[in-house]
Amino acid sequence: MKTLAILGSTGSIGRQALEVVGENPDKLTVYALTAAGNVRRMEEQVRAFRPALAVMMEEEAARELRERVRDLPVAVDQGMPGLLRAVQAGPADTVLNALSGRIGLEPTLAALQAGKAVALANKETLVVAGDLVMAAAKRAGCPVVPVDSEHSAIFQCLEEERESVAKLILTASGGPFWNVPEEELAGITPERALQHPNWKMGAKITVDSATLMNKGLEVIEAHHLFAMPYEKIEVLIHPQSIVHSLVEYRDGSVLAQLGRADMRLPIQYAFSYPGRWPNSFRRLNLRGQTLSFFEPDRERFPALELAYRVGKRGGTLPAVLNAANEVAVESFLNRVIPYARITEIAGEVCAKHEVSEEGDLATILEADLWARSLAQDLCRRG
Incomplete structure (x- = not known):
């Protein structure tokens, strides 16, 4: 029996991962679920899968969830500290990182440092800090199994x-x-x-x-x-x-x-690796x-x-590209910039960046913040 912590459980990958859990109740159990702010869906998942821990990134969402599930034996935590506790503490041996964006980096590193296997659906983790993450996996002797x-x-x-x-x-x-x-x-x-x-x-x-x-x-x-x-x-x-x-x-x-074209297949393989499990999928x-x-x-x-x-080019530049693109895509979805400007803004931010070869987390996060600030300014200009 494998015990899971699913980060981003209310998103597309997280929901399909829980379908895989439902398909394999004799092989998989859930210790922790985390989400940003979708309280209604998280409550449904908590009642269906009975995790010991549920984490909401937003404070108000955590407060509301705590009230909604007070009849259940589930602890409700919040924010990045709660997210890190979900991957570091408890009996989970496998962490599915299905978070969206750069926010997935710290939980991946924390999971590896805690000796957990990582099923990685958060590509930004490796784009932003690939050398750092793979070195941590090697030190810990823990697999990073891709879900993409x-x-x-x-x-x-x-x-x-x-x-x-x-x-x-x-x-x-x-x-x-x-x-x-x-x-x-x-x-x-x-x-x-x-x-x-x-x-x-x-x-x-x-x-x-x-x-x-x-x-x-x-x-x-x-x-x-x-x-x-x-x-x-x-x-x-x-x-x-x-x-x-x-x-x-x-x-x-x-x-x-x-x-x-069914993401449940790579999700299940990441959970079953190195074996393969039968399922009822088409x-x-x-x-x-x-x-x-x-x-x-x-x-x-x-x-x-x-x-x-x-x-x-490497260094801090991939972190800058990822950050600028995240800001530009959000601005496009909010109708602040046109479609063609997404890649243009990402390229402009990368061109202005003074690349650092330092591979430590602090340097990477500093580059990320710098890129977001400049990208936001460029998006405001249109």
Whole structure:
């Protein structure tokens, strides 16, 4: 029996993770659930899964939840201190980090320092501080198992001898705009950007998928997860989202992982690793399917090219890219800036940053705050 702490339980990944728990009641139990402010959904989850601890990031939400579940034997905590207690204390042996954004970094480090296995759905953790996190995992002897479908695919296809790898190939659906006429991109609305053709995800990651910034961040994530140079990481547009990623070996063999566009599969694998569990999820049917692959247009999707440049430069620059992009996406969703400005603002902030090679947490967080402040100022200017 594995005991879980699920960070971000009311979000898309968190809800699907609890479906996996419901599918495997003899293998999984929940110690802690955490969320930002969705009290109604958290109450439902607490009553269904009976965790010992529930954490709300917002003070008022924690107060309301405490009142709502006072008939249950559950402790209610709040804020970052509560989040850290959820991963450090108690019997949880596996932490699913399904938080959105840079906020996921400190809980990941805390979980590893406490000797917990990490199922990572928060790519920003590795984008912002990949060297720091992977060093912590190595010291602790704890696995970091990716939950992103693309990295889970590579994780499953990658053989022990890394020197035999010719390249990693990350697939991208292309989002809703990969074949839309370029002249239409300037007028993209938030509603249109949130209509992903294949996946049901949160708002921020859905917009990132539309700009291909998500894939750029995944390139940086793959570099750290698999200790692979950027020259050996490629991206292909695969609109069907059936082949989730591939590994090409030096002898010309290519291993690919295929599956339905169902995030419960990589979530369950992260929980079951190194084994595989049966489930009742729908199976992939390849009859009549056509699989197509295209080279991404980096002029049309400049976020991808920007992420490669930033990743190769390293230092504090990836943290700056991530922070600026988070601010710009939020501003776009709030109709403060147009769609095209998202990547432009991220690039402008990166260009103004004096990169530090210091890899400590304080330096990274300082760069993050600097980037957010400048990005907010640029967004206000439009």
